[in-house]
Amino acid sequence: MYQPAIGRTLTVGVTIAALGLLSPGISASAAAASPSHSVKITVMASSDIHGNALNWDYYKNAEFDDSAHNDVGLAKISTMVNRIRADRGADHTLLFDSGDTLQGTPLDYYYAKVEPITETGRIHPMAKAMNAIGYDAVTLGNHEFNYGLPLLATWIKQMKAPVLGANAVSAKTGLPAYQPFIIKTMHVRGEKPIRVGVLGLTNPGVAIWDKANVEGRLQFLDLVDTAKKWVPRIRKLGADVVLVTAHAGDSGLSSYGEDLPVENAAAMVAEEVPGIDAVLFGHAHNDVPQRFVTNKATGKQVLLTEPSKWGQRLSVVDFTLVKQRGKWTVTGKSSSTLNTNTVAEDPKIVALMKEQHDKTVGYVNQVIAQSEESLSAAESPYKDTPILDYIQKVQTDLVGKAIAGTADASLPVLSIAAPFSRTAVFPAGPVSVRDMAGLYVYDNTLLGIKLTGSQIKDFLEYSAKYFNQVAPGAPIDLATLTNAGNTPDYNYDQLSGVHYDIDIAKPVGQRIVNLTYQGNPIPADQQFVVAINNYRQSGGGGFPHVTTAPVVYNAQVEIRQALIDYATATGSIDPADFAEPNWKLVRDNVPVF
Numbered sequence: 001m002y003q004p005a006i007g008r009t010l011t012v013g014v015t016i017a018a019l020g021l022l023s024p025g026i027s028a029s030a031a032a033a034s035p036s037h038s039v040k041i042t043v044m045a046s047s048d049i050h051g052n053a054l055n056w057d058y059y060k061n062a063e064f065d066d067s068a069h070n071d072v073g074l075a076k077i078s079t080m081v082n083r084i085r086a087d088r089g090a091d092h093t094l095l096f097d098s099g100d101t102l103q104g105t106p107l108d109y110y111y112a113k114v115e116p117i118t119e120t121g122r123i124h125p126m127a128k129a130m131n132a133i134g135y136d137a138v139t140l141g142n143h144e145f146n147y148g149l150p151l152l153a154t155w156i157k158q159m160k161a162p163v164l165g166a167n168a169v170s171a172k173t174g175l176p177a178y179q180p181f182i183i184k185t186m187h188v189r190g191e192k193p194i195r196v197g198v199l200g201l202t203n204p205g206v207a208i209w210d211k212a213n214v215e216g217r218l219q220f221l222d223l224v225d226t227a228k229k230w231v232p233r234i235r236k237l238g239a240d241v242v243l244v245t246a247h248a249g250d251s252g253l254s255s256y257g258e259d260l261p262v263e264n265a266a267a268m269v270a271e272e273v274p275g276i277d278a279v280l281f282g283h284a285h286n287d288v289p290q291r292f293v294t295n296k297a298t299g300k301q302v303l304l305t306e307p308s309k310w311g312q313r314l315s316v317v318d319f320t321l322v323k324q325r326g327k328w329t330v331t332g333k334s335s336s337t338l339n340t341n342t343v344a345e346d347p348k349i350v351a352l353m354k355e356q357h358d359k360t361v362g363y364v365n366q367v368i369a370q371s372e373e374s375l376s377a378a379e380s381p382y383k384d385t386p387i388l389d390y391i392q393k394v395q396t397d398l399v400g401k402a403i404a405g406t407a408d409a410s411l412p413v414l415s416i417a418a419p420f421s422r423t424a425v426f427p428a429g430p431v432s433v434r435d436m437a438g439l440y441v442y443d444n445t446l447l448g449i450k451l452t453g454s455q456i457k458d459f460l461e462y463s464a465k466y467f468n469q470v471a472p473g474a475p476i477d478l479a480t481l482t483n484a485g486n487t488p489d490y491n492y493d494q495l496s497g498v499h500y501d502i503d504i505a506k507p508v509g510q511r512i513v514n515l516t517y518q519g520n521p522i523p524a525d526q527q528f529v530v531a532i533n534n535y536r537q538s539g540g541g542g543f544p545h546v547t548t549a550p551v552v553y554n555a556q557v558e559i560r561q562a563l564i565d566y567a568t569a570t571g572s573i574d575p576a577d578f579a580e581p582n583w584k585l586v587r588d589n590v591p592v593f
Helices: 016-020 074-088 106-114 125-133 149-158 223-236 266-272 347-364 386-403 433-439 453-466 559-570
Strands: 038-046 093-097 137-139 168-170 181-186 194-201 218-220 241-246 278-281 287-294 301-307 313-324 327-339 367-371 413-417 429-432 446-452 494-496 499-503 512-517 527-533 551-553 583-587
Touching: 038 074, 038 194, 038 241, 038 278, 038 301, 074 093, 074 125, 074 313, 074 347, 093 241, 106 125, 106 347, 106 433, 125 149, 125 347, 137 194, 137 241, 181 223, 194 223, 223 241, 223 266, 241 266, 266 278, 266 287, 266 301, 278 313, 301 313, 301 327, 347 433, 367 559, 386 413, 386 433, 386 446, 386 494, 386 527, 386 551, 386 559, 429 433, 433 559, 446 453, 453 494, 453 499, 453 512, 453 527
Parallel strands: 038 093, 093 137, 194 241, 241 278, 278 301, 413 527, 499 583
Antiparallel strands: 038 313, 168 218, 181 194, 287 301, 287 327, 313 327, 367 429, 413 494, 446 527, 446 551, 499 512
């Protein structure tokens, strides 16, 4: 847990206790005077790197590319940062990151699970790259907690930059578990030093999404309330510029219920907390070059920017400061996001990553089984496909074996799975770890919960909101059929073990028809055990009933690893062993496909 030793990284040596004695706010006596001259400083920000060190797609075993020809990786970020530092002057620039660094690619997975840095003592590749680039501070994202607190603590120790998270506090003491903020002193040649305060805020959803890792140990407070506590103190300590790095989108919405503080609260922080000049945010994976929000208390404009994801963009924020009566004041600010596909990778970072990258490539290309035929996930969002049935089969078998001999052994075992990837393929012939990881791209663990027939129906109705309503006889446009209300593919759950139809001609809440188990309508009170991932069971996506359902199995088995182990043990992937079409889209009982 974080100990109150802020003097270790601040340019002013103070403790949390001392901060508590300081009165908030800034004296109004700092009246404006005639400006002498101005200075410009530049703040750069990345976010949601998600383990992308190099411009490489481990699932395709090739250089990264997408339909927009984006590039990814810290090696690209490094080149862009070096250019800006050379152009603006290193003493006029700072570099921050807004979180989600430690999960997302096989590179991260390998050094968390296959050769964990907590056991080997090796430097995590993301720490190695970020240290070489020279970040000034990074903020905790929710995915930093995916592999447990010990790995996170090890990574923080390896980072040269302070790792911030003011609203992550000890569940026992309420004190900050991680460093809340820093104040960076910029020694601009020939000028009075400029002091930049940076407050880091992480996402409250960690309490849901990584409940198994943080429950009873950490609590995650409201971003607005936390900023109201710390921003005045940062100002009182002499910060000329105050930034917030927030791992939270700017929509003001949450993917979960109202039991936790708002998930995407970045703009709310800007609106409701006086004294902030800019919010550098992430989490939503959007490209937001520049957005201004008016603070409700002061009427001042607060700048917001988000640099997309994976190192595809770099936010660049320019501040103009004027010295008035010996004090720096921000008089202008603007921002943009730069596309990293315009630069080459930094050869220094490429060389630094080579050993760990090559080891990861070797791991993901290990052959684990032979597939009898080519299986694709391309149609999985709107058709029952064998490749998703493979996930269902593994989950059902695992949970079924786990409850054997228990009081729940006689209950039917169902399973849920979502189409995480539309590009995943098991090729005919050799199937590798890479192929399996491309199908199941998240580091979820498996649980078994008990639901009734009526709860199953509610669950499926909620999931079916994923489809847009299409009248009988109207043409089907695959481009608009799915993702209604911006529901992502990973929040469309399909259920195996029962049969049902989804009538997309009907409104949301009335779509599940012909729901049966073993050919019979399901009684409302019939009990089932359902294999489910930890993200969904803990509330991710806001599905009904699952968070309060009795848990009958939770051995913390990673689903992706379970798929790999199953394939390795059987040596064969044959749809005849697991494919069972049990759901379809209909309109007035007429199949859509």
